[in-house]
Every structure is written in structure tokens, then in C-alpha cells.
Amino acid sequence: MNEPKLPLKERMKIDRQSMPEQNATLRSGNFLEVNLGFTEKMALLEAQRCIQCKEPKCVQGCPVMVNIPRFLDFVVAGDLTAAARSLFGDNALPTVTGRVCPQETQCEAQCVRGIKGKPVAIGYLERFVADWARSNRDAVKIEPCAATGKKVAIVGGGPAGLTAAGELVKLGHEVTLYEALHKPGGVLVYGIPEFRLPKLIVEEEVERLVQAGVKIENNVVIGRTYTLPELRAQFDAVFIANGAGLPVFMNVAGENLKGVYSANEYLTRVNLMEAYALNSDTPILRARRVAVVGGGNVAMDAVRTAKRLGAERAILVYRRSRAEMPARVEEVHHADAEGVDFENLVAPLEVIGNDKKWVTGLKCQRMELGEPDASGRRSPKPIPGSEFVLECDAVVVAIGTRANPLLTATCPDLKLNRWGNIEADDNGMTSIPGIFAGGDIVRGAATVILAMGDGKRSALAIDAYLSPTP
Numbered sequence: 194m195n196e197p198k199l200p201l202k203e204r205m206k207i208d209r210q211s212m213p214e215q216n217a218t219l220r221s222g223n224f225l226e227v228n229l230g231f232t233e234k235m236a237l238l239e240a241q242r243c244i245q246c247k248e249p250k251c252v253q254g255c256p257v258m259v260n261i262p263r264f265l266d267f268v269v270a271g272d273l274t275a276a277a278r279s280l281f282g283d284n285a286l287p288t289v290t291g292r293v294c295p296q297e298t299q300c301e302a303q304c305v306r307g308i309k310g311k312p313v314a315i316g317y318l319e320r321f322v323a324d325w326a327r328s329n330r331d332a333v334k335i336e337p338c339a340a341t342g343k344k345v346a347i348v349g350g351g352p353a354g355l356t357a358a359g360e361l362v363k364l365g366h367e368v369t370l371y372e373a374l375h376k377p378g379g380v381l382v383y384g385i386p387e388f389r390l391p392k393l394i395v396e397e398e399v400e401r402l403v404q405a406g407v408k409i410e411n412n413v414v415i416g417r418t419y420t421l422p423e424l425r426a427q428f429d430a431v432f433i434a435n436g437a438g439l440p441v442f443m444n445v446a447g448e449n450l451k452g453v454y455s456a457n458e459y460l461t462r463v464n465l466m467e468a469y470a471l472n473s474d475t476p477i478l479r480a481r482r483v484a485v486v487g488g489g490n491v492a493m494d495a496v497r498t499a500k501r502l503g504a505e506r507a508i509l510v511y512r513r514s515r516a517e518m519p520a521r522v523e524e525v526h527h528a529d530a531e532g533v534d535f536e537n538l539v540a541p542l543e544v545i546g547n548d549k550k551w552v553t554g555l556k557c558q559r560m561e562l563g564e565p566d567a568s569g570r571r572s573p574k575p576i577p578g579s580e581f582v583l584e585c586d587a588v589v590v591a592i593g594t595r596a597n598p599l600l601t602a603t604c605p606d607l608k609l610n611r612w613g614n615i616e617a618d619d620n621g622m623t624s625i626p627g628i629f630a631g632g633d634i635v636r637g638a639a640t641v642i643l644a645m646g647d648g649k650r651s652a653l654a655i656d657a658y659l660s661p662t663p
Contacts, residue, residue, distance in 0.1 A: 198269055199241055209311040210239045217530035221500050224387040224469055227527055228292070228320075236321040240268035242313045246305055251315060254303035256646030257290075257356075259283040261300060261315055264322060277326040280319065281333040285359035286352065286645060288327060288394045291320025293385055294642045295521050327397060335405035338365035343659045346371065346428040348415045348600065351379020352641045353434035353632030355398065356648030357655075358407045361432075364656045368406070369428075371413040376465065379436055380641065383465040384457070386494050388501070389524075392464070420603035421628070430627045430655045433615060434648060437633035439597040442590055443486065447544030452478060452552030456487070456495045456591035463498055480587035482506040484555045486541055487591030488518040493525065495589045496533050507533050508583065512540040512560050512573045536583065538562070540573065544588055554582045594638045612637060621651030622658075629655055 199207075213229040214220075220227050231239065243265045251261045260283055267276035280287050296316035304312030326333045343366045347354045350372035362368045376382055378395045403409060415424060415435065425431050440455035442448055459477075462468040468477035483499035485492050488511035500507040509528070511518060514537050518525060529535070536557070543556040559579035562571040596613040608616045608624035614635055621629040631647025633639055 201244060204241045204244065207238055207242050209242065209314055210235045210317070212314075212317055214527075217527075217532075220388065221497075221531040224501055226391055227388050230324055231317055231321040236268060236318060237271075239314050239318055240265045242306060243269075244305065250303035250305070251300040251313075254300040256299065256642045257284050257649050259287075259300075259319075265313070265315075265318060268318065268322065273322065273325050274329070274332045276322045277329070277333050280322050281326065284319075284645075285356040285649070286398055287319050287323035288398060289352070289381060289390060290642055290645070291316055291318075291323050292390050292394075294319075295640060297522060299642070327394070330401075335359065335363055335401065337362055337406060340367070341365040341659065343367065343429045344369070344427075345655060345659075346424050346431045348421075348424070348431065348433045349373075349379060349435035349632070349634075350377030350399075350409065350411075351434060351436050351632065351644065352381060353436075353644035353648035353651075354379065354432070355402065356645040357432050357434065357631070357652040358402055359405070360649055360652030361655060362402065362406050364652070366656070366659065367408075369408040369410065371415055371419075371424075372409060372411045373414045373435070374465065375411050377409055377411065383461040384491065384494070385641075386460065386464055386498050387469075388497070389494065414599065416600040416603045421600060421607065422604055425625070425628060429659055430629065432621070432648075432651055432655060433600070433623075433628065433630040433634055434632045434644070435597070435600055435634050437594050437596045437614070437638050439595050440590065441593040441595055443541055443592065445541055445543050447546055447552075448590075450544050450546040450552050451550050452480065452546075452587045453544055454478075454587070454589045456485075456491045456589055457594065459495055459589050460491070460498065463502070469498075469502060477502065478587050479503050480585070482508070482585040483587045483589060484508045484510050484536075484583055484585040485589040485591055486510045486555075487593075488513065488520060489591065489593075490520045490524060492589075492591035493520045493528055495591050497524075497528050497531060499587070499589070500531055500533060506585075508536055508585065509533055510536045510539050510541060510555065510557065510583070512538065513570070514538055514562065517562075517570055538573065539583075540575065542580065545582065552586055552588055554584050555588055556580065556582050594633075596634055596637075619650075620654035620657075621647060622654065627658065 264276045264279040301312040347370040381395045466475040468475040483504045485496040538560045545554040559576045560573040563574040566572040615630040617630045629651045631651045632644035
């Protein structure tokens with residue numbers, strides 16, 4: 194990768210490189226990664242599309258403030274070691290964000306090249322550099338500062354917690370991360386499917402943190418194993434990043450029938466407990482017709498998983514149109530290509546079952562879009578007389594999650610909002626000095642990269658709290 198940098202005029206003529214991917218028919222029957230990654234030649238061409246703006250808006254669009262032009266310039270120069278060090282210096286988990294981050298609405302949405310064409314494929318290049326680093330681990334080792342003697346506890350091993358752990362150990366603090374499940378990773382291991390984010394990648398990122406000095410204790414539920422006050426008494430600071438994993442259901446008749454799953458349970462069984470493997474002891478209903486209710490990334494993950502588990506019909510039921518779907522455009526495109534059926538402008542009314550209490554169908558109603566709601570999205574309105582039954586033998590509910598009160602119930606001094614989320618200031622500090630929080634437990638269900646942004650910002654705030662200037 195030592196080819197000369199092209200003149201600006203020539204760089205402007207380069208077309209955006211398309212991501213190579215598995216054949217849609219083949220991948221709909223396996224759990225191997227769909228996107229295959231750029232070749233070196235593709236990466237060099239794509240990186241040369243960056244025109245190195247004097248005021249790079251793409252950086253402002255990134256929740257973890259990656260210096261995008263800098264690492265892309267290193268790619269163009271053929272110096273992948275420098276590119277990787279630059280990228281990992283800004284982003285604790287680029288192998289993850291290069292795969293699951295919604296770049297199209299963040300950094301790439303701000304790219305100047307997108308004004309009169311297609312933006313630079315920042316996410317694909319991030320993945321390329323991060324994957325190169327996977328094969329060259331010594332190039333991006335975490336080098337901690339001198340030990341400060343301060344101890345920090347992190348509650349939750351998801352993207353916010355892992356990011357905070359990486360930043361804090363780098364700053365010289367002693368970090369212990371407590372994870373409720375038997376593996377760290379949070380939504381990265383229980384929620385996002387293998388075909389989008391291979392679990393080996395998450396394991397490698399966790400191992401990198403462990404090698405840097407982060408201590409991880411699994412199977413520890415804060416709120417049961419220890420209370421939050423007990424934890425605070427043992428550490429100089431605490432960062433709460435336990436997510437918002439309590440499922441929200443539709444509140445319709447028949448929701449307690451056999452064959453109805455929350456998306457959390459459905460995806461956890463498959464992703465974390467490997468129910469998709471033929472020799473797995475984890476039970477999962479391999480239904481012929483699966484209806485997944487929702488329109489976000491979790492719904493898309495669930496319906497694509499159902500297809501891979503052998504469903505003849507994997508149906509996405511969403512009460513707005515495809516244009517209003519909050520899911521990533523790439524995920525919708527992939528689902529379409531894999532044979533997922535879309536029932537848009539359809540709202541569930543009732544889950545129907547047989548005399549043995551098994552699901553046999555989903556009673557629905559057609560909708561039309563009316564005036565925008567408080568969020569600015571057009572509100573769906575039912576069309577009278579449009580009821581119908583969608584035949585299915587499993588229903589997966591993917592309409593959101595909320596905060597689990599298990600942890601917060603043990604600490605009444607911790608201020609919560611009306612939805613049960615922890616209130617925190619811009620630096621992540623809660624109502625209790627020394628206790629910080631970030632990610633979904635503060636925001637409500639959001640994206641991986643926003644949680645990581647919280648983790649990075651809170652880590653710096655914790656460092657400042659533990660090292661006050663005189």
C-alpha cells in the first residue's frame with residue numbers, strides 16, 4: 194500500500210467502493226458474517242476519496258470524536274500501523290463500530306463528499322483498519338500511564354462499560370468490571386447476531402482490556418450480589434453502565450401464549466447461548482412462520498435470525514412505512530435480499546392461539562400515516578374494517594426496552610427520571626458524588642456508539658474527579 198497519492202481532481206472521480214458480501218441466498222441459511230470487508234486496494238481507493246477538509250464535520254458527527262481525516266491519511270500513505278494507532282487511540286472498539294455503527298446518520302452524514310455524491314465510506318474503512326490490527330496486535334497495545342492508586346468499579350460489560358474500562362486503565366486507574374452474565378460484552382454478545390458481529394471479535398477486544406490490566410468478574414449482579422452502596426464503599430468511583438434490558442411488550446390479548454418471545458430472550462438464546470448450533474442444549478422454537486413486531490435494528494436482527502433458523506416465512510410487522518423505519522438502511526437492504534417479508538403499516542391487535550395455548554396467528558389492522566407526532570414522525574392511524582389474521586406459529590416482540598430496577602432499587606438516594614432511568618449530568622455524574630452513569634441506563638435504548646461516547650466522556654470525568662487540580 195505505497196502507491197502515490199492522487200491529485201485532488203483525480204480523487205474526486207473515484208466512485209465509492211461497495212462492500213463485498215456473502216451471497217444472499219447462501220447467507221440466509223447460515224450465521225457467518227454477511228459483510229466480507231474491503232481488500233487493501235479497495236481501502237486505498239476509498240480513503241483517497243477523503244479531501245481532508247480544513248474543518249472536518251465528520252469528526253463532529255462521531256460520538257467518540259474519532260479523528261477521521263488523520264487515520265484515513267495514514268491509510269492513503271500506506272502506514273497501517275499509524276492508522277491503527279490513531280483509530281484505537283480515539284475509539285476503544287473500532288472492530289465493533291466498523292460493523293454496527295450507523296455511520297450513515299452520523300459521521301458520513303456530515304461528509305462534504307456527500308453533498309454532491311456519496312460520502313466517504315468511513316465505517317467500512319474503520320472496519321478495514323481495525324481488522325488489520327486484529328492480525329497485528331502488537332501495533333495497538335494499550336499502554337497504561339503510571340498507576341494512580343485509585344480504584345474504579347464498572348457495572349456492566351457492554352459497550353459503555355468496556356469503553357470506560359479501556360480509557361480508565363489507560364489513565365493508570367485500577368479497574369474492576371462486574372458483569373451479570375457469564376460473558377462480558379452486553380448487547381454485543383447477547384443482542385447483535387453473529388452474522389453482523391462475530392463473537393470472536395468481542396472476545397478479542399475484551400482480552401485486550403484484560404491484558405492491559407482490567408479485572409473482570411462475571412456472574413455478579415449488582416443489586417443482588419452486592420448493592421450499589423456496598424460497591425461505592427469499596428471503590429473511589431463507580432460507573433454504572435448496566436443498560437436497559439427490561440423488555441417492553443405490546444399489552445394485547447394472547448401475549449402470554451406459548452411461542453411468544455421478547456426479542457431480548459429470543460436473541461440471547463441464539464447469540465449468547467448458541468441455540469442456532471445443531472449440538473446446542475439451549476432450546477429455541479424453530480417455527481415455520483415467525484412474525485417479528487417492530488421496525489428497529491433489534492427487530493431486523495430478530496427477523497433475520499428467524500430466517501436463518503429455518504422459517505419458511507420470516508415476517509416483519511411494523512406500524513409505519515418502510516421510510517419511517519429506525520433500522521439502519523443497510524440492515525433493511527440485507528433483510529430484503531434474504532427473503533424477509535415486510536408487512537408495513539400494520540399494527541398487532543391480538544395474539545391468537547389454539548386450545549393447547551400455542552400461537553397460531555397474529556390479528557392485525559392496516560394503518561395509514563396521519564399528522565406528525567411529538568417526535569416529528571407521522572403518527573399511524575387505524576383504517577376501519579381492515580382487520581386480518583397473519584398466520585404464524587411464533588411471535589417475537591421487538592418494540593423496545595426499559596430500565597431494570599434491580600440495581601437502582603438498592604440505592605434510593607440515586608435520582609431517577611419518570612421512566613426509571615438514572616439522571617446524570619453532561620459528564621455522567623449522578624446525584625451521588627463519585628457515582629457516574631452512562632449508556633442505555635441513562636439514555637434509554639439507544640445505539641452502541643452513543644453508549645461508547647458516554648463511556649469515554651464519563652471516564653475522562655472520573656479521571657478528573659479522582660485527580661482534582663489544586
